[in-house]
Amino acid sequence: QVQLVESGGGLVQPGGSLRLSCAASGSIFSINVMGWYRQAPGKQRELAASITSGSRTTYADSVKGRFTISRDNAKNTVYLQMNSLKPEDTAVYYCNAKIRLSPEEYWGQGTQVTVSS
Numbered sequence: 251q252v253q254l255v256e257s258g259g260g261l262v263q264p265g266g267s268l269r270l271s272c273a274a275s276g277s278i279f280s281i282n283v284m285g286w287y288r289q290a291p292g293k294q295r296e297l298a299a300s301i302t303s304g305s306r307t308t309y310a311d312s313v314k315g316r317f318t319i320s321r322d323n324a325k326n327t328v329y330l331q332m333n334s335l336k337p338e339d340t341a342v343y344y345c346n347a348k349i350r351l352s353p354e355e356y357w358g359q360g361t362q363v364t365v366s367s
Contacts, residue, residue, distance in 0.1 A: 252276045252356040254345045259361030262335055266365070270330040272345030272358055282350035284328045286319065288341035288363075295344070299330060303350075313339075335365045 258270040270286065285300030285308075299319040300308045307319055318331040328345065345358035 252278065252281060252347050252349070254347060254356055254358035256343070256345045256358040256361040259343060259363045261364045261366065263367050264335060264337060264365055266335050267331070267333045268335065268363060270332070270343055270345075270361060270363075272328045272330075274326045274328070274347060278326050280349050280352075281347045283348040284321065285346045285348075286328075286330045287344045287346055288339075289344070289360075290338075290341040293341075298343070300346075301328060332363070335363075337365045339363060340365050 253275045255273045256270060258268060260268060262268050274281065283300055283302050286298045287295050288298050289295040296310065298310050298313050299317055301319045301321055309317060316334045321328045341363060342360040343363050344360045347356045349355065
């Protein structure tokens, strides 16, 4: 079992920045990939960014150059630094952990990000 707790969402003006955090606990040794997904109202959940245990990163085209995913292994925490935010970045952001050699995955509870003037 893996538990994920997100923090850092909120309301920000267009062009502003936010940093999301996802703290993992439990069987963290079994995690292969961690990622941030987002779901806007009326839309499907989509991957924003992910990072492997070897620190290889992947980004959605819509966030490349603006978002940065990173991990602090000592704190078992993954971060999503979001810069130059746009109204279309408004969504609930979910942390995800995929288990090595298994279809198993875990989700955080989600954190709301609202970009509006």
